[in-house]
Amino acid sequence: MSEAASSLAAGSVGTVETQYLDLPEPVRLDCGLKLHPVRIAYETYGTLSPRRDNVILVCHALSGDAHAAGFAKTPPEEGTRDGFGAEDRDGTARKGLGWWDGMIGPGKAFDTDRFYVISTNLLGGCRGTTGPSSTDPATGRPYGSDFPVITVADMVRTERAFLDVLGIERLAAVAGGSLGGMQALEWAVSYPCQVDAIIPIASTHALHPQGVAWNAIAREAILRDPDWQDGHYYGTGRKPDAGMGVGRMVGHITYLSAQALDEKFGRRLQFADDLRYTITEPEFEVESYLRHQAESFVKRFDANTYLYTSRALTYFDLARQHGGSLGTALRDVSARTLLIAFSSDWLYPPSASRDIAAALDALGKPVECHVIEAPYGHDCFLLEEARQTPIIRRFLAAGPAAG
Amino acid sequence: MSEAASSLAAGSVGTVETQYLDLPEPVRLDCGLKLHPVRIAYETYGTLSPRRDNVILVCHALSGDAHAAGFAKTPPEEGTRDGFGAEDRDGTARKGLGWWDGMIGPGKAFDTDRFYVISTNLLGGCRGTTGPSSTDPATGRPYGSDFPVITVADMVRTERAFLDVLGIERLAAVAGGSLGGMQALEWAVSYPCQVDAIIPIASTHALHPQGVAWNAIAREAILRDPDWQDGHYYGTGRKPDAGMGVGRMVGHITYLSAQALDEKFGRRLQFADDLRYTITEPEFEVESYLRHQAESFVKRFDANTYLYTSRALTYFDLARQHGGSLGTALRDVSARTLLIAFSSDWLYPPSASRDIAAALDALGKPVECHVIEAPYGHDCFLLEEARQTPIIRRFLAAGPAAG
Numbered sequence: 001m002s003e004a005a006s007s008l009a010a011g012s013v014g015t016v017e018t019q020y021l022d023l024p025e026p027v028r029l030d031c032g033l034k035l036h037p038v039r040i041a042y043e044t045y046g047t048l049s050p051r052r053d054n055v056i057l058v059c060h061a062l063s064g065d066a067h068a069a070g071f072a073k074t075p076p077e078e079g080t081r082d083g084f085g086a087e088d089r090d091g092t093a094r095k096g097l098g099w100w101d102g103m104i105g106p107g108k109a110f111d112t113d114r115f116y117v118i119s120t121n122l123l124g125g126c127r128g129t130t131g132p133s134s135t136d137p138a139t140g141r142p143y144g145s146d147f148p149v150i151t152v153a154d155m156v157r158t159e160r161a162f163l164d165v166l167g168i169e170r171l172a173a174v175a176g177g178s179l180g181g182m183q184a185l186e187w188a189v190s191y192p193c194q195v196d197a198i199i200p201i202a203s204t205h206a207l208h209p210q211g212v213a214w215n216a217i218a219r220e221a222i223l224r225d226p227d228w229q230d231g232h233y234y235g236t237g238r239k240p241d242a243g244m245g246v247g248r249m250v251g252h253i254t255y256l257s258a259q260a261l262d263e264k265f266g267r268r269l270q271f272a273d274d275l276r277y278t279i280t281e282p283e284f285e286v287e288s289y290l291r292h293q294a295e296s297f298v299k300r301f302d303a304n305t306y307l308y309t310s311r312a313l314t315y316f317d318l319a320r321q322h323g324g325s326l327g328t329a330l331r332d333v334s335a336r337t338l339l340i341a342f343s344s345d346w347l348y349p350p351s352a353s354r355d356i357a358a359a360l361d362a363l364g365k366p367v368e369c370h371v372i373e374a375p376y377g378h379d380c381f382l383l384e385e386a387r388q389t390p391i392i393r394r395f396l397a398a399g400p401a402a403g
Numbered sequence: 404m405s406e407a408a409s410s411l412a413a414g415s416v417g418t419v420e421t422q423y424l425d426l427p428e429p430v431r432l433d434c435g436l437k438l439h440p441v442r443i444a445y446e447t448y449g450t451l452s453p454r455r456d457n458v459i460l461v462c463h464a465l466s467g468d469a470h471a472a473g474f475a476k477t478p479p480e481e482g483t484r485d486g487f488g489a490e491d492r493d494g495t496a497r498k499g500l501g502w503w504d505g506m507i508g509p510g511k512a513f514d515t516d517r518f519y520v521i522s523t524n525l526l527g528g529c530r531g532t533t534g535p536s537s538t539d540p541a542t543g544r545p546y547g548s549d550f551p552v553i554t555v556a557d558m559v560r561t562e563r564a565f566l567d568v569l570g571i572e573r574l575a576a577v578a579g580g581s582l583g584g585m586q587a588l589e590w591a592v593s594y595p596c597q598v599d600a601i602i603p604i605a606s607t608h609a610l611h612p613q614g615v616a617w618n619a620i621a622r623e624a625i626l627r628d629p630d631w632q633d634g635h636y637y638g639t640g641r642k643p644d645a646g647m648g649v650g651r652m653v654g655h656i657t658y659l660s661a662q663a664l665d666e667k668f669g670r671r672l673q674f675a676d677d678l679r680y681t682i683t684e685p686e687f688e689v690e691s692y693l694r695h696q697a698e699s700f701v702k703r704f705d706a707n708t709y710l711y712t713s714r715a716l717t718y719f720d721l722a723r724q725h726g727g728s729l730g731t732a733l734r735d736v737s738a739r740t741l742l743i744a745f746s747s748d749w750l751y752p753p754s755a756s757r758d759i760a761a762a763l764d765a766l767g768k769p770v771e772c773h774v775i776e777a778p779y780g781h782d783c784f785l786l787e788e789a790r791q792t793p794i795i796r797r798f799l800a801a802g803p804a805a806g
Contacts, residue, residue, distance in 0.1 A: 031680040149680035209664040209689050210656065216690040217652045220697075221624060223683060224645035231682075242627035246649060249620045253613060258749070261612040267720060275718055277434040277552035279634075279710045280626060284717070286612050287619040294623075307682045314687070315678060317670060346661070 010107035016070035041128020046112030059176030065127035069104035102385035132304035145231025177381030204352035218247030245294030257377035413510035419473035444531025449515030462579030468530035472507035505788035535707035548634025578602035580784030607755035621650030648697030660780035
């Protein structure tokens, strides 16, 4: 089928139900501890080939979950999903559509007519996979802040163990944006013989210091909320919504470009044409929007998962994990690599993708790096589906699993 | 004296004591209320000329105070002054030196051999001028959140009333960075016949939406802290240090450039060479730095003043205040204008200064706009003294009060 025809045929994966799987063995963690039991929430789209060679693992970002595509069989309550960083442009979240529905399906970037796409909720998550809100077998109560501090490598080790149970040895590709892209990179490094291709989008080999700072501030907002209660807020009737709301606001602004905020809100006032002279109520539309984002986020997300996931993504540093050199870290990579970055993304700037491309190129590894000119900042990886699609389809078509 | 010789001769204004003055009349506010009594904290440097024509008013930014230059007669306690956004590079704050000491003094940018420099703590402040922590005459208790919401024009109206009491009709110049630059602009617009020159540095005619958002987030962090107690925390033994600390962290990162953070901290770990696997303690140097900044700030600053001042600077919008047109707003300006901006300042970007320059130029008004290439972000207006000095000295030397 030609590109044009397949684009026209792009469709939905339909209604999807999240599934759950318990790992048979404890997961060994970088901190030295072992975690057991571990349950994985996941969804699959498309059909596994008889040779099990058409699997694409899709990894989500900080606030995502396993529901990447299609309509949720049990749609979420109104307002409990807000598009995972991207605004809810057309009611996507309200309809229960997955966070990357525009990218996964028949004829789409991750073409379910060809590939068997698997999406898991990451280790430490709060949407079905074991995390801080899960029951600690040692106490019978939720882990809270007793949950071990995890890394991106731990997430990937968990995904590897999960795929083992499914009987899937090799992956045709691992793809993801932001923290999802870090997982894709870690897959290529940790399991070099088991990954044919990786597609890290709007991602990095190590978050820059300003990004580390923004994440630290968001976590501080949670830690300083008295309702956090040292991480043991479950069952107390109080949770750190105030602090996590502030953290989400910080995150949200870092996901957007200044230009996007200009175009969307300008300096328009929220009410009438003049100031109301208030310090407690929103005056500008952008202030009102931030409150809305915070409110809808705290309804669906667990603050401890935010802390742990944010921590993991600031830790991620391929060079540091491999003696200080990015080249050394990538030495054994055998996966073909497709990097996509966005010109206006100042949280995960194109320079990071270019650094990775240069390091792979210097090692003689096959790599492509595309910087898409787009104004929406980091959120582009969720918004610019149409422009990512041909790049990804062409890249995947060149692989051994191409049908 | 030549520039070179005067630079060599640059010295200190010596020991300075903050003075206080009570305005005789109520101050009329934009919100419709009147405020009385109003006390002004101020300092002066240099000597008033017999013709009272050598006065420069220096206006401070969000977290500043009247102590702009020299050594405080009563030095602050250790850790209670941290450089007002700029880091404490060389112990400046510990020595009790003013926040713009590098710019004000004999032979400096604002040359006290020539000019009589006056610096006031702004209306709503917490360092001697009447603000939310002052006593409300209606109740005998601190105003708290009953303090009226103020604007930059209110601050300037108050400064005008204060100078009236000192018998000073005309200003040779009004200068300031950031919010201080907004006051300088407002002076030229509100009192066009009483200002010979203005020097808005790293400032804007209207903060862009991303800046509005950052300010809103910092205020949210305070408002959501239960210790804020609806703004009436004075005398309760609890104050919203946790929330204001987060707000300060947000502010601090917006004052610096990503490059400055790279150069200063990189991704260096705080302790030893490896991760400690903690979500509650700093792992990276930049995380530790943020906590330190928050701690030292809450010791010296009042959270309500932060709320009111942040609100005022987001309200400021010369075009909106004058029917939607910057040209209309600036129509009656007679002051010569010197705009200085910094290439890496993404909170008050050079484009805002250029917009003002273009609007003044289109009206045939005398204006200069200098964009200094410097890597430290918004904080440059406090750090790049050496490069601002010749520009400012040359500009002031061209004025009628020169000589």
